[in-house]
Amino acid sequence: MANISEIAKLSGVSVSTVSRVLNHHKYVSEEKRAAVLKVINDMNYTPNRNAIDLIRGETKTIGIIIPYNNNQAFDQMLHGVLNKSVEKGFSITVLPTQYNKEKEIEYLSMLKNKWLDGIIITSRSNDWKTIVPYANYGQVVSCEYTEHPEVGCAYIDRYASYLEVFQYLKLKGHTTVAFTAARGMQSVSTQQTIAAYKETFGELRPEHYISDCYSMEDGILAGEKLLNLHSRPTAIYANGDEVAGGIYQYARSVHIQVPDDLAIIGQENQPIGIALSLSSVDHQLIKVGEQAFELIINKSKDKVKIPYRIIHRSSI
Amino acid sequence: MANISEIAKLSGVSVSTVSRVLNHHKYVSEEKRAAVLKVINDMNYTPNRNAIDLIRGETKTIGIIIPYNNNQAFDQMLHGVLNKSVEKGFSITVLPTQYNKEKEIEYLSMLKNKWLDGIIITSRSNDWKTIVPYANYGQVVSCEYTEHPEVGCAYIDRYASYLEVFQYLKLKGHTTVAFTAARGMQSVSTQQTIAAYKETFGELRPEHYISDCYSMEDGILAGEKLLNLHSRPTAIYANGDEVAGGIYQYARSVHIQVPDDLAIIGQENQPIGIALSLSSVDHQLIKVGEQAFELIINKSKDKVKIPYRIIHRSSI
DNA sequence: TTGAAAGCGCTAACAG
DNA sequence: CTGTTAGCGCTTTCAA
Secondary structure (H helix, E strand, O other): OOHHHHHHHHHOOOOOHHHHOOOOOOOOOHHHHHHHHHHHHOOOOOHHHHHHHHHHHHEEEEEEEOOOOOOOOHHHHHHHHHHHHHHOOOEEEEOOOOOHHHHHHHHHHHHHHHOOOOEEEEEOOOOOOHHHHHHHEEEEOOOOOOOOOOOEEEOHHHHHHHHHHHHHHOOOOOOOEEEEEEEOOOOHHHHHHHHHHHHHHOOOOHHHHEEEOHHHHHHHHHHHHHHHHHHOOOOEOOOOOHHHHHHHHHHOOOOOOOOOOOOEEEEEEOHHHHHOOOOOEEEEEEHHHHHHHHHHHHOOOOEEEOOOOOEEEEOO | OHHHHHHHHHHHHOOOHHHHOOOOOOOOHHHHHHHHHHHHHHHHOOOOOOHHHOOOOOOOOEEEEEOOOOOHHEEEEEEEEHHHHHHOOOOEEEOOOOHHHHHHHHHHHHHHHOOEEEEEEEOOOOOOOHHHHHOOOOOOEEOOOOOOOOOOOEEOOOHHHHHHHHHHHHHOOOEEEEOOEEEEEEHHHHHHHHHHHHHHHEEEHHHHHEOOOOHHHHHHHHHHHHHHOOOOOOOEEEOHHHHHHHHHHHHHHHOOOOOOEEEEEEEEEHEEEEEEEEOOOHHHHHHHHHHHHHHHHHOOEEEEEEEOEEOOOOOO
């Protein structure tokens, strides 16, 4: 591939003039501009982006840290980010961690080594103390609320959302309520769910909380465990519509009627929830992703709360 | 951020020695290595990746061209790619085109400007003649079969798959069969569906083919159109399980029984299909993505066919 | 085993 | 308006 000096030579001008036409500077005579453009075209030349990034110190690329690359919730946030990135001319690099701390740090280092202008953290495994310093090297935006002033947030008030659901269930007369979660106690979101649960129902019996639920399969398993309990719940709050779908599936297989014998409510308003007529709380994760991207490119450190909404269907 | 010469100065060695310890070269005395490592650590130094990429001429990054960033099928391929990329230490950049030809070319140019080592094309809008030249600048792998020897393929034999489904439907006694598609005639996959249809049933009545179906919503609309036809189909082959779910939804709403009054079969074996007990043909798109990635990093131009499988459930 | 120096391809003062 | 030149931060001969 040709480089800028070759183009300069061929067009009979200096490299700076070529650079000027490349960057649409004024103060280039029409003749020279035309000549350069012609050679560029003839040679099928494209400037080397690494050289430009090196000199400019920025890459117009932002990374998105995602624990699992096959999870509905994180996919939605990714989609939100992608939606906005195209119109703003940014590239998005996906950084899957599997909640591996070293991997996460490795990705954050891409800020330090000038390979990423910013990073959106959809979910983290390191604690904030170790993450925050990286905000010195580039923009860091989180999809979880944090007080640290160095990082912007596009977040959901999960505690409020969980609380509202549990309160609603209680109001409907449910006293034996269970829920599922993805990760266990190490997850802030699980901790918030538990707090909201206790706030509403007083105590949480350990058998009414099932973790490691990601897929429909996991939902079926969770349903099996929960619905064969002596203290069988009359309502289950699932951490996703696919999981809710699995629970529904299992309930139906053992002739437990929804919503009469069992109320089910899921999260994220997925197609499967619509198909099965499952109630769901929509945290508007696409909007979260879009907002996170906006914060990043505006170099904003604002804390923006994205509203959630409960979608009532017939499973409750 | 510090740079290599600062590290060199501080450790009392030359930049080349620092470079050597950075790249784990031998022939560096233990004392110097230790000294350099200490300074690197003290200074919290990380080499600038752009400088390295510039000099090496490679970025360990590959791009994946995807038309829509909210489509189940393309998501699956992306997931396959991500699965493999992590273990091989590559970064993945997502390139959404919305089937915009200029955008697609812009992305392909990232090969030319040395910003991407390779590109995986999950679906394209430009013709091969204009795409193939870019294979001179980096690896290009397609998820659609093409004879061009310059590009590797991890592909599905869609024609065979469509044909098998239509033949099966015919065997089951269906003579009035409809199908849905995403893009219209400009899509190779639609063309293949039509060809398989004609091969099986002779002629295709235009009202039995509905395009622009992507979501469950679209499926409901398609169902409404199709099921109110004078020549109402007794079987519908949907281009995705969500679309199939929408059709199912509409059918149920007008008391058309599945499978008695209407057979439905979808694609890609999604949770919604499982929930609704819809038959589906699984093209194993995750495997397609994984294979595409393997081809890219092995710099292979092989044509690898990924087998599909028909999943029989009760909707047919 | 080490260092000096020549680039990689480009941008941006600075001096005309 | 245009060219010269000094880097950006790093790798890699080439000599020593």
